[in-house]
Amino acid sequence: MTVHSEQWPAGTPNWVDLSVDDLPAAKAFYTELFGWEYLSGGEEAGGYLLASLGGKAVAGLGPKQGPGMPTVWTTYLASDNADTTAKEVAAAGGQLIAPPFDVMDSGRMAVVADSVGAAFGIWQAGTHIGAERVNEHGSLCWNELHTRDYAAARSFYSDVFGFSYQDINEEGFIYSTFKRPGDGVEVGGVHHDTDIPDGAPNYWLAWLASDNVDATAAKARELGSTLLVPVMDSPFGRMTIVQGPQGEVFGVIATPQTRAQ
Structure with missing residues (x-):
């Protein structure tokens, strides 16, 4: 819990x-x-x-x-x-x-x-802190910025929030986690996303946890969603990206076994 x-x-x-x-x-x-x-x-x-x-x-x-x-x-x-x-x-x-x-x-x-x-x-x-339950099935577990302008974006968030970065780069994949100041905990990511269509904005993607990504994806499709990325294994866990019935996009990823807050 x-x-x-x-x-x-x-x-x-x-x-x-x-x-x-x-x-x-x-x-x-x-x-x-x-x-x-x-x-x-x-x-x-x-x-x-x-x-x-x-x-x-x-x-x-x-x-x-x-x-x-x-x-x-x-x-x-x-x-x-x-x-x-x-x-x-x-x-x-x-x-x-x-x-x-x-x-x-x-x-x-x-x-x-x-x-x-x-x-x-x-x-x-104030009286509402934001998310009260995280890193569990059906709750928020990760947020990442998708941007064509990787260096500029990282500079902006360093200036405003004091983030530092940990690079996670593989062939054809440029990504970094960002660490909040104070305790250095990794709390999100920045993806150099070269697949963003011309004219489309850079954007933040929210990831929701699932105890069974395949079942959640199948249910989402049954309810009228489209899978923008098919269910697949990734270094971060089994995942998919869903476009909901009203057009909203969110990620679904296997519930993390451990995740710092």
Whole structure:
């Protein structure tokens, strides 16, 4: 059991959420796929839902807040001060998409883009720390940036979050894990992804754990998903990449046996 109850250290991917056109359909999909249950934040939360497993929050689902918004899973990085981090994003060549604002007493957040155009969220915990259950079936276990602009991206996150990197390079595969400052724990990755189509943005990919990747992939297809990457073995475990029924993309990977938080 991997339950987290304290504020996540700055720089840690600490939350993911999904904005969709059809919220009831998304709820049904992820309930069938991972067994998620939901708690509503009420009218003042704009229909936003906290998805949970065993009573512990794992992700958020909500309706799109405006026309033309993409259907994507957004990765949030923890911050001790969202306003300061937002200023550092701008100073490092990023952009503010939604400047810092309070989310009731849950926390303070911003949505930004890094210097190579990949969008992500900043989350400063209040009563809501972010993910309370991780590294278990149906919960978040890894987040990675896919970018054509590998060196520039790594420089940006070093400047803003103080990340250092551990290279994991093989023939035709350029990748590094990033380590948060303070304790040096590896908490995410950066992939030099040369397969991103021309004109498509760089992006953050969220990975959800599965105790049986083959069964989860089969269930996802049964529920109307497409496998963008077929189920396969990788150095990090058996995995696949799924495009959900409303177009959102996420990874599914074998539940890690051990993973630092």
